[in-house]
Each structure stands twice: as structure tokens, then as C-alpha cells.
Amino acid sequence: MTITADSYRENFNILKEKTSAIDKRLKNENKEYEKLIERIILNTCNNGAETVQPLGTNFNRISGIMEDKDKIIGDTHKLTDKVIDSLKSxxxxxxxxxxxxxxxxxxxxxxxxxxxxxxxxxxxxxxxQKTSYEMANFRSRDKEYISQLKITLNEVQMSTDDFEKLYKMKRESNIEFHDQTDTLPEAEERFEKMQFTDEMKHYKEPLKKLFEALKIWYRD
Known part of the structure; x- marks a missing residue:
């Protein structure tokens, strides 16, 4: 069974919920402890109050440590989010x-x-040339080649913009990221189950059209 980024995300969310539940319990216990210290101080004579006063100081130090811990856990969650998003990409x-x-x-x-x-x-x-230099338009000498591409892509309701996005995606992908599916239906099924992050969602539509185009052209 293939472990996907979505399964990591699901397990991570479960851990976050457990952490949140523990934090809630700790905060409730802290409130009760703080109330207890206040009652002890109020019900203790002056000399006794001086004796128990350090309890409040200790409590504040412990609370500060817990706040630092919460910040570290929060930063860890943010980092884990980025790692999981990277896996999805x-x-x-x-x-x-x-x-x-x-x-x-x-x-x-x-x-x-x-x-x-x-x-x-x-x-x-x-x-x-266009993608490497982030040009807004193609060079004049390239336009007749682009026009011919439009004619070819029109057969499968795709645009040169779709083609360009796929071209960029292929360039961005690292050589180690190879598809492990052997057939077009398997690859398409895998694609349909994918959840695209905001950073990657602009690739979804041209990829969908890619599979539709291949199904048409493979039948020729």
C-alpha cells in the first residue's frame, strides 16, 4: 500500500488534536492550581503567607516554560505542514x-x-526562451510556430497556455520524481485522487486536459 501525503496529513491532524486536548487539560489544571495558591495565601497568617508566597512565583515560572513549549510545538506544526505540502507537490x-x-x-x-x-x-x-526569461509574450519570430501549435491543440480542446503550464511543470520537476504507474488509466486514477495545494492547483486543469487528450490520441 502506497503511503501518500494525504495519509501523513491525516495522521498529523490526529496528533495535533491530541496535543490540543492535552494543552486544554493543562490550562485547566493551571487555573485550578492558581486558585488553590490564592486560597492558601488568603487563609494563612502573615508569617505563613510569606512561606507559601514562593509557590506563586514557581507557578509563574512553570507557566512561562509551558508557553515556551507551546511556541516550539506551534513552530513544529508549521514546519510539518510545509513538509507534507512538499510531499504533495x-x-x-x-x-x-x-x-x-x-x-x-x-x-x-x-x-x-x-x-x-x-x-x-x-x-x-x-x-x-519565454519561461527561462519570464517573458510576457513570445518573440515575433516564434509566433507562426505557436499558431501551428494552437491548431494541433484545438483538436483536444487545449490551449497554448495549458501547454506552457505543462512545459513549466516538467521543467520544475526533479529527475527523481518518476511516475510508478504503468498504464494511462492507472495514472489518471492516481491524478483524480490527488489533492492540489494552492501552490500547485494551477496545474490541475491542464493535467486533466492532458489525460483527456491522450485518451483521444491513443485511440487514433
Whole structure:
């Protein structure tokens, strides 16, 4: 059974709930202890009050230590949240191999302008140039190659923006993040079960379209 980021998140949330319950009990006990000290001081003669007064000081020191502990636990929770989100991103990046398969299908259907034999390489070069330099638009000389890509993608209701996002995702993914599924249905099922973080959710729609496109093109 594969352990996913969601299962880690579920277990982590359970631990957080247990920690919260213990903290609540400790706070209640602290309040009762504080009330007890106040009653002892009120019901003790002057000399006795001087004897028990340090109890209040000790209580304040213990409360301070507990507050420091709570801060450390809070910071630990934040760090764990980031780690789990990182794992979720890793799961999504595992689909990089399917982006490669998708690009292969696009390449086979792409009609380069003027039958340019290097058309596909120039097209990818255009995306590489745009993403590497974070350009707002493609260069003028690349636009005819982009126009031909639009024609190819229109067959499966995809846009050049979808293609660009998939291209960026493939670049961002590390070589170690490989998909372990062997078939398209398995990969699609895995995708449908994934929960996308805010940082990754803009990839969801183009990935969904990717699988729809591959199902269409694989039937050709």
C-alpha cells in the first residue's frame, strides 16, 4: 500500500488534536492550581503567607516554560505542514513522465510552418526562451510556430497556455520524481485522487486536459 501525503496529513491532524486536548487539560489544571495558591495565601497568617508566597512565583515560572513549549510545538506544526505540502507537490510532479508522453503525441501531430524539419525543436525553444526569461509574450519570430501549435491543440480542446503550464511543470520537476504507474488509466486514477495545494492547483486543469487528450490520441 502506497503511503501518500494525504495519509501523513491525516495522521498529523490526529496528533495535533491530541496535543490540543492535552494543552486544554493543562490550562485547566493551571487555573485550578492558581486558585488553590490564592486560597492558601488568603487563609494563612502573615508569617505563613510569606512561606507559601514562593509557590506563586514557581507557578509563574512553570507557566512561562509551558508557553515556551507551546511556541516550539506551534513552530513544529508549521514546519510539518510545509513538509507534507512538499510531499504533495512531489506526488504531482510524479506525473512528469505523462507530460513527456503527451508531448510525444503533440509532436507527431504538429505541422511545422513551411515543413521546417526543425520546427518542433524551434517550438520547444520558444517555450524555453519565454519561461527561462519570464517573458510576457513570445518573440515575433516564434509566433507562426505557436499558431501551428494552437491548431494541433484545438483538436483536444487545449490551449497554448495549458501547454506552457505543462512545459513549466516538467521543467520544475526533479529527475527523481518518476511516475510508478504503468498504464494511462492507472495514472489518471492516481491524478483524480490527488489533492492540489494552492501552490500547485494551477496545474490541475491542464493535467486533466492532458489525460483527456491522450485518451483521444491513443485511440487514433
Amino acid at each position: 512531489k506526488e504531482i510532479y510524479c506525473l512528469r513522465d505523462w507530460i513527456t508522453k503527451f508531448f510525444t503525441q503533440v509532436e507527431g501531430r504538429y505541422n511545422a510552418p513551411n515543413n521546417d524539419v526543425r520546427g518542433w525543436a524551434k517550438l520547444l525553444g520558444a517555450f524555453d
